[in-house]
Amino acid sequence: xxxxxxxxLAAVDPADERAITRFLxxxxxxxxxxxxxxxxxxxxxxxxYWAPTQTDRYPRERAKRISAFGTSVYFxxxxxxxxxxxxxxxxDQAWGEAPPSRARHLVSNVRVSAGEAEGEFAVKSNFLAYRxxxxxxxxxxxxxxxxxxxxxxxxEWGYLIKERRILxxxxxxxxxxxxxxx
Amino acid sequence: MHAQPHDKGVSVTDINxxxxxxxxSLKGHMFTDEDIYQQELDKVWRRAxxxxxxxxxxxxxxxxxxxxxGEDPVLIVRQKDGSVKAFLNQCRHRGMRICRVDQGAAxxxxxxxxxxxxxxxxxxxxxPREGDAYPDDFDKANYPARPIPRLTNYKGFWFGTxxxxxxxxxxxxxxxxxxLDGYIDRWDGGMEPIAFHKWTLPNNWKFMAEQxxxxxxxxxxxxxxxxxxxxxxxDAADRTLRGDNxxxxxxxxxxxxxxxxxxxxxxxxxxxxxxxxxWEAQPEIAEQIAKRLGDNREIRGHLxxxxxxxxxxxxxxxxxxxxGPGHQEIWAWTFVPKDADxxxxxxxxxxxxxxxxxxGMFEGDDALNWEEMQEVLHGRIARDxxxxxxxxxxxxxxxxGPYPGGSTKHVFSDNAAINMYSNYxxxxxxxxxxxxxxxxxxxxxxxxx
Numbered sequence: 091x092x093x094x095x096x097x098x099l100a101a102v103d104p105a106d107e108r109a110i111t112r113f114l115x116x117x118x119x120x121x122x123x124x125x126x127x128x129x130x131x132x133x134x135x136x137x138x139y140w141a142p143t144q145t146d147r148y149p150r151e152r153a154k155r156i157s158a159f160g161t162s163v164y165f166x167x168x169x170x171x172x173x174x175x176x177x178x179x180x181x182d183q184a185w186g187e188a189p190p191s192r193a194r195h196l197v198s199n200v201r202v203s204a205g206e207a208e209g210e211f212a213v214k215s216n217f218l219a220y221r222x223x224x225x226x227x228x229x230x231x232x233x234x235x236x237x238x239x240x241x242x243x244x245x246e247w248g249y250l251i252k253e254r255r256i257l258x259x260x261x262x263x264x265x266x267x268x269x270x271x272x
Numbered sequence: 273m274h275a276q277p278h279d280k281g282v283s284v285t286d287i288n289x290x291x292x293x294x295x296x297s298l299k300g301h302m303f304t305d306e307d308i309y310q311q312e313l314d315k316v317w318r319r320a321x322x323x324x325x326x327x328x329x330x331x332x333x334x335x336x337x338x339x340x341x342g343e344d345p346v347l348i349v350r351q352k353d354g355s356v357k358a359f360l361n362q363c364r365h366r367g368m369r370i371c372r373v374d375q376g377a378a379x380x381x382x383x384x385x386x387x388x389x390x391x392x393x394x395x396x397x398x399x400p401r402e403g404d405a406y407p408d409d410f411d412k413a414n415y416p417a418r419p420i421p422r423l424t425n426y427k428g429f430w431f432g433t434x435x436x437x438x439x440x441x442x443x444x445x446x447x448x449x450x451x452l453d454g455y456i457d458r459w460d461g462g463m464e465p466i467a468f469h470k471w472t473l474p475n476n477w478k479f480m481a482e483q484x485x486x487x488x489x490x491x492x493x494x495x496x497x498x499x500x501x502x503x504x505x506x507d508a509a510d511r512t513l514r515g516d517n518x519x520x521x522x523x524x525x526x527x528x529x530x531x532x533x534x535x536x537x538x539x540x541x542x543x544x545x546x547x548x549x550x551w552e553a554q555p556e557i558a559e560q561i562a563k564r565l566g567d568n569r570e571i572r573g574h575l576x577x578x579x580x581x582x583x584x585x586x587x588x589x590x591x592x593x594x595x596g597p598g599h600q601e602i603w604a605w606t607f608v609p610k611d612a613d614x615x616x617x618x619x620x621x622x623x624x625x626x627x628x629x630x631x632g633m634f635e636g637d638d639a640l641n642w643e644e645m646q647e648v649l650h651g652r653i654a655r656d657x658x659x660x661x662x663x664x665x666x667x668x669x670x671x672x673g674p675y676p677g678g679s680t681k682h683v684f685s686d687n688a689a690i691n692m693y694s695n696y697x698x699x700x701x702x703x704x705x706x707x708x709x710x711x712x713x714x715x716x717x718x719x720x721x
Contacts, residue, residue, distance in 0.1 A: 141631070143469060145374040162467040164631040166622060174501045178633055184497040186636035226647065261374070262601065263471035266639040268631035 102211060107202040110213060110239055113247045118195035118217075121271055126176040129271065133169055134240060134250040140166040141256035141272070156257065164268055165256070179269070186269040191223040193270050197235075209241035210252070219272055221265075229265040233258040233272065287311070287700040293690055297658035300649045303476035308700075309597040315700050316579055317342030319435040319708075320527075321444050323581040323591045324348045324358055324420075326605070327428045328464040334377045334392060339603070340593040341432065346420060347371055347381070348430060349392050358423055358432050359394035364415040381417075390417050427457050431581075437705040445577065447677025448529035454571040455583045458552075458561045461611030465589070467621050469604045469629040475642035477580060477594040478696070480602075483638070484574035484582045485530035486522065486688035489663070491634075494641060498633040507623035509549075509586065513541045520573070520683025523675060526712045528695030530688030531575030533585070537673065540570040543585030547619030551612050567674055573683070578695060587620055588628045598646055604629065661686040661693075668718030678718060691717055 101107075113132075120129045133139070141164040142157040157163065167175065178184050199216040206212075215235045222228045238253040256272045285307040290299040302308055322341045325348040329337050336349040338361060345361035347370070363370050363383040370381045370390060380397065382389040389398035394417035402410065420432040424441040431441055442449060456463060473480075483490070491511075502508045514534045518541075522532035534541040542549065551557060562568065572585035580592040590604035606624040608617040627634045648654045666682035669675075680687045694715050702708035 145468075147373050148376050148378075151373075151376050157467075160618065160621075162469065163625060164469070164629060166625065170505070171626070174506065175633065178497045178501045181497040181500055183500075184633075184637065185494060186640040224647075227643065261470070263469075263630050265630075266471075266473050266643055267636035269636040 102202050102204050106211065106241075109247075110202050110211060110249055111200045113239070113249050114197050114200060114213070114215060114237075116247065117251075118197050122193055122195055124179075124190055126179055126271075130169065130173055130176060131246065132251055133172065134242070134252045135169055137169050137172070137251055138167070138253045139172055139251075139256075140254070141258060144258070144261045146261055164258070175271075184269070186267055189224075191221045191270065193219060193221045195219050195272070205238060205240075211237075211239045211241075211249075213237040213239050217272060219270070221270065231258055231260065231263075231265050231272075235272070285311070287697055291693060291697050292658070293661075293694055293697070295658075296661035296664070296686065296690065298661065298693060299658055300655040303478060303646065304597050304649045304655060306597055309594070311700055312594070313342050315702075316696065317344075317594070319433065319438060319699060319705065320579050321422075321424075321431045321433045321438065321441050321577075322579070323577075324423075324430040324432050325356075326430070326463070326465060326607075327425070328462075328610075329375070330356070332377065334379060335375075336371070336378055336392075337375045338371060338373070339591070340601075341420075341434065342594055345369060346432070347394075347417075349378075349394075351392055356423065356425070356430060357393045358420040358430070359416070360418040360420075362417065363388050364396065364417065365399075370417060388415075394419055427453070428462055429456065435705065439705065439709070444527055445529070446525040446527060447523065448525040448531075448575075448577060450569075450676045451523055451529075451531050451571050451575055452577060452583070453565065454569040455575065455585075455587075457564055459557070459609040459611055460560050460564070461609060463607045464610045465605035465607050466617060467606040467625065469625075470601065471630045472595065472599060472601050473639050473642060474599055475639075475646040476597055477592055477600040479642045479645060480592055480600060480638075481576055481578070481580050481582075482689050482692060483576075484584065485528070485576040485578075485692045486524075486532070486686060488520070488522070488532045488534075488573060489684040490641070494637050495634050498627065498637070502627070502633060506626065507545050507547060507619045508627055509541075509543055509545055511543075518683050521571075521675065521679050521681055522683060522685045522688050523571075523677060523679040524688040524691035524717070525677055526695070526716065528578030528692045528699075529576060530692055531571070531573065531583075532683050532685075532688070533571045533573030534683050535570075538568070540572075542570055542572040543574065544572050545586050545620050545623040547616045547623075548587070548609075548612075551609070551616045569674075576692075578692065584628060586624050586627065588624045661690050664690070670719050678716070687717065 117132045143162040147155045179187055196218045197215050201214045203212045218232045220230045234257045236255040239249050240252050242250040290302045324339050325337045330350040333350050333352045336347055346358055347361045348358045361370050365388045368383050368385040370383050380389050387400040391397045396412040396415045421436050423432045499511050503510045503512050518534050519536050520534040524530040575583045582590045587607045588604050589607050593601045606621050608620050663686040666680045668678050698711040
């Protein structure tokens with residue numbers, strides 16, 4: 091397991107920290123408003139959006155609990171592939187989301203650290219995604235996002251997501267599908 | 273999270289009141305009733321051959337996997353001598369789960385309640401305080417974890433049944449052997465799983481079992497959006513190659529198995545990713561397949577071995593577990609040919625992930641259908657109105673060409689579903705396997721005996 095505590099010495103300019111936090115809040119607002127085409131604009135053209143699975147293991151085998159990139163994942167999408175998922179929802183015939191669910195993403199515990207290169211940031215945050223469908227169906231899933239965010243003057247927000255790893259907290263998922271984004 | 277009140281609305285216990293296969297009608301009760309469900313655990317799940325593990329999931333001694341037969345947790349363990357044993361994951365002392373992880377490597381399994389300890393073969397090897405607090409005649413040999421009495425390794429896949437009287441696995445497969453082999457016995461190097469997904473759905477297990485057995489037609493409607501974005505520019509099979517009025521064939525077997533594929537003999541359209549098709553087209557691989565199968569066997573669309581061992585042409589291979597009448601778990605592995613190059617394996621993995629996993633662009637729409645069907649059945653009137661199985665226009669053929677057993681010359685047909693439910697009803701009615709065999713012979717569809 092990687093150490094999840096962010097390095098305080100790698101703290102960044104408070105202006106970047108404020109702007110990136112706001113960037114993440116705007117991103118989930120766009121998601122919850124079903125503006126998926128606009129949501130894609132938050133991602134770098136060379137992005138990777140992925141989500142490992144988890145299994146229950148003995149404490150001594152804990153390192154094997156989270157699957158590696160390129161193995162058991164829920165998502166492993168470059169921007170073109172992410173756009174295919176968006177395009178599907180926008181056909182209005184993606185029945186799992188038609189009529190659309192009502193989702194609310196809560197993003198918290200945002201920690202912005204300096205990344206590996208100039209203009210690059212390692213950003214951790216937690217999320218809770220609640221979803222209501224029809225009259226009686228509702229579900230909820232929590233997790234952690236590990237984002238690599240880069241400074242990008244060409245972006246409306248000044249930043250773009252270069253990589254996102256979504257770690258869902260459930261091992262066997264207790265929600266019926268992952269038809270929205272996290 | 274999902275509201276699912278325990279269904280006690282109607283007391284119905286006789287499956288024969290709910291099914292009229294001559295009229296192609298099933299009543300919704302059979303998907304909601306707790307009494308029916310308890311009968312299923314005994315008469316279906318305790319008697320059927322169920323998938324447990326693949327050899328490559330437990331390669332080394334002490335490697336184990338937890339799985340389920342129905343609602344019963346079982347451990348499948350590689351022994352020191354390379355053999356495999358499987359037993360109920362329940363302590364013989366106070367009934368605690370002996371092992372509480374999904375998989376791993378172990379020297380023994382020690383219950384975390386009072387410390388009873390079991391060997392890799394399930395025998396009870398240690399009882400704390402045996403020396404000073406138990407009587408002298410207490411004998412550990414009397415308390416092994418309950419072994420699954422019948423195990424078989426079919427081409428790398430382990431199946432087990434609790435029923436000592438069940439027929440041999442190949443007899444249980446019947447004509448389905450030809451079709452299952454067409455998926456899993458193609459390559460000299462065998463297969464291996466490279467990804468795994470597990471999730472829970474709020475629907476009766478039979479809704480899903482029916483789909484790879486018999487229902488190819490839903491794909492045209494349910495999955496229309498996925499086809500639109502994935503037919504080009506993805507790892508998936510190009511489903512437009514099936515044509516607007518697709519041909520194909522559906523098979524069914526005595527003990528409820530079924531499946532179907534697209535296209536005519538010699539010009540089949542497999543539901544197999546592009547990388548796999550390319551890899552198999554190489555002369556040395558094509559030769560291997562022809563040699564192993566003995567014919568040009570392209571039957572890869574979807575298939576279910578009753579009750580819930582499912583194979584799709586893109587190589588998601590899965591088992592589902594019932595969780596009460598209104599819920600199920602899906603355990604899905606992505607399999608690849610062991611000898612394939614890394615790029616081919618990775619393409620198969622990505623294709624399955626993006627189509628048939630919880631975030632998959634096909635799977636998410638299936639989940640919605642089954643949830644809604646289950647939800648509607650909260651209604652008293654809804655439970656009593658029949659579901660319709662009348663898509664039987666194409667005739668049943670027997671041992672037609674290379675295709676053993678019963679099959680229908682159309683990719684869209686309810687015949688395999690009707691056969692599946694006919695077997696289900698016979699299992700629920702039969703007192704034992706001898707009786708079941710007689711009933712199945714009597715109810716064989718489209719064939720005068």
